[in-house]
Amino acid sequence: MKNETLLSHFGKGLIQNNPVFVQVLGMCPTLAVTTSAVNGLAMGAATTFVLFFSAAIASLVNVIVPSQVRIPVYAVIIATFVTIADLILKAFFPPLSAALGPYVPLIVVNCMILGRIEAFATRNPILPSLADALGMGAGFTGALMVLGAIRELLGAGEIFGAVIFGSAYPPMLIMILPPGAFLVLGILMALFNHLQEKDIPILRKAG
């Protein structure tokens, strides 16, 4: 496997095939936890952790897993890593764990993870699978962080807890409430599609 192709497996998740803006996967955490940039970052990192290790194992064991039971097998593998991620958050980052609440266990049903395992990891050797998982994870994390940063800035006047606008700015509460998630996501997706229409090489649609 050439490095070039590994890099392209990694790169496609960032922009061309971004899980949030292009594939529209994992909408539940995307909409629910992006009330602040740090929440988006933490959720993205936890999801990437789960995707990375699940993809690694799925790619290694797919030859011995009978196809009739592959979904339960992968669900168990994913659930294992999700529980570990939850324990790590609780042990080392208690405030983040409290902020993300039930959404960490819900990574189990994040369709991006099962989607990447089914569509990529089980059909490819381990190295490309890991590159794909990291790329998708990074794309997901980036998208959640941008969404969280915009909502936090407009809704609370802060980014990563640092005051940007000061007290003169009346916070637009709606942005950190659920409607804000839909508004910002919709505008970002429109922007993303608009940019992809233009013929900028890095943004060109995959395939």
Add this chain to the structure above:
Amino acid sequence: MKKMIIVLTTVAILSGTTLAIAYSAFLPLIQHNQKVALERSLGALFQQGESPEFSEIETDGPTIYQARAEGQVIGYAVRVVTTGYGGEIRLLVGIGPDLERITGMEVVEHVETPGLGGKINESSFQEQFEGLQPQQDISYVKGGDTQAKENSIEAISGATISTDAVVSGINKTLDSALPALTGRAGKGGE
């Protein structure tokens, strides 16, 4: 058929083992974090210079901690669990040793909407409870004038449900906690 069973069973066993190991590895840290969080909240309830020591009191009702500093009982902390807008709210109420005065309120855990009900976790809201009477019900008023009603706090605007959950939760819990404490408070002077 046989292969399916073998693979699924193996995967389940491996996963269970991994989780058991991970859980026992992280458990001490997790419990430590919970203890630190609880102690921080407990400590914030009382303003004594010396950091008080807390011991749990056995009651049939709510969990109560007794706070001692330099051998003296300086008050009690009552654990309140109530249901707000987003889910369970866990908080602590500090009461003076004579049971005549609330010394503080601290939210330990909540899932209220940030910016609205989430304000129950702000000190400007929590400080309102200081000095209130634990013996009579606390009430809340909307839109400012807490002088108009005795023993009241100002509701968070836009978050009446969260305010009501906190206030009624405290009232309900104190109703059963105070009788349990009355006997002890009498002995407090020994």
